[in-house]
Amino acid sequence: MAEGVRYAIVPCSLGRLLVAWTERGVCDVALGDVDDALRDPLGPDAVPGRSPWVDAVRVEVDGRSTADVPLDLHGTPFQRRVWTALRRIPPGETRSYAEIAHDLDLPPTSIRAVGGACAANRVAVLVPCHRVVRADGGLSGYRWGVERKRRLLERERGDAQLSF
DNA sequence: GCCAGAACTCTGG
DNA sequence: CCAGAGTTCTGGC
Numbered sequence: 001m002a003e004g005v006r007y008a009i010v011p012c013s014l015g016r017l018l019v020a021w022t023e024r025g026v027c028d029v030a031l032g033d034v035d036d037a038l039r040d041p042l043g044p045d046a047v048p049g050r051s052p053w054v055d056a057v058r059v060e061v062d063g064r065s066t067a068d069v070p071l072d073l074h075g076t077p078f079q080r081r082v083w084t085a086l087r088r089i090p091p092g093e094t095r096s097y098a099e100i101a102h103d104l105d106l107p108p109t110s111i112r113a114v115g116g117a118c119a120a121n122r123v124a125v126l127v128p129c130h131r132v133v134r135a136d137g138g139l140s141g142y143r144w145g146v147e148r149k150r151r152l153l154e155r156e157r158g159d160a161q162l163s164f
Numbered sequence: 165g166c167c168a169g170a171a172c173t174c175t176g177g
Numbered sequence: 178c179c180a181g182a183g184t185t186c187t188g189g190c
Contacts, residue, residue, distance in 0.1 A: 078184060097173055101183095109182040112173050116184060119171050134173070141172035149172090 006049030007042055009035050012061045013155075014148055019054045020046060025070030026053050029124045031061075031144045061125050063155055071123060082117035089131045092156045096135040119143060125152070 005027065007020035012031075018038035020028035032038045039046070056069050073083060085103050089095055097114045101107075106114070118129045130149045134140045142149035 076185065098175095101174095107183075108174075110184075111175090112171080112182070113184040115173050116171050116186090120185075121172095129172075132172075136174095139172090143172070146172090 005042065005046040006051070007039065007046050008048065008050060008054045009038060010054060010058055012058050013063075014061060014151060017058055017061055018042075019051075019057045021049075021051055021053055022072050025072035026057065026123060026126065027072040027074075028122050029057055029126055030122075031124055031148055057126065069126060071126060073123065073127075075117075075120060078113070079117040079120055082114055083121060083127045086118070086121075086127050086129055086132065089128055091128075094131050094133050094153065097132060097140075098135050100132060131156075 004022050005020055006022075007018060007028070009016055009018050011017070014031055015033050016031070016035055016038060018028070018030040018032070019026060020042055028042065030038050030041075053069050060069075073080065075083070081104055082100065085100050088103075097111050097118075098108065100114050101111050104114075118132060121127050121129050124130070124144055130142060130152045132140070133153075139146050139149055139153075
């Protein structure tokens with residue numbers, strides 16, 4: 001039941017940016033090329049709205065990592081643990097799924113569970129699942145497009161070098 | 165209600 | 178190259 005969900009679609013450097021939120025915080029962030037494709041999965045109950053969080057998320061996507069945006073993440077305890085670990089990755093850094101598993105004190109056999117939790121993440125960029133790559137350096141997959149993941153990583157690394 | 169398969173993987177033989 | 182490993186969700190029976 002998507003009650004009280006509001007959303008806004010704004011332009012950003014990677015195309016169209018969708019931000020959806022409730023009274024408790026941002027619950028959905030998606031990237032895409034077409035507004036309809038972004039709005040569709042929200043369901044008919046979501047209505048357009050405005051929030052300072054939208055601007056904060058757009059700033060974050062554009063390369064600055066400051067947003068102290070409250071997140072309304074409803075997931076299993078396991079998924080929350082993974083997402084928390086993801087948010088601890090500094091900008092410009094990349095980690096493998098194995099590193100995440102190790103950081104969470106999980107057995108090396110549960111790596112795929114980490115991947116599953118990442119795939120279940122609805123909040124792009126704010127939970128930096130795009131900073132997670134394969135152990136061999138491959139970009140792996142990305143729910144919102146591997147090309148976008150690549151651009152996000154390249155820009156973050158570029159910004160990190162510039163401000164370094 | 166149960167079983168099987170998928171989802172942003174990694175390791176060993 | 179193939180199979181298996183931990184978690185969650187979904188669909189079919």
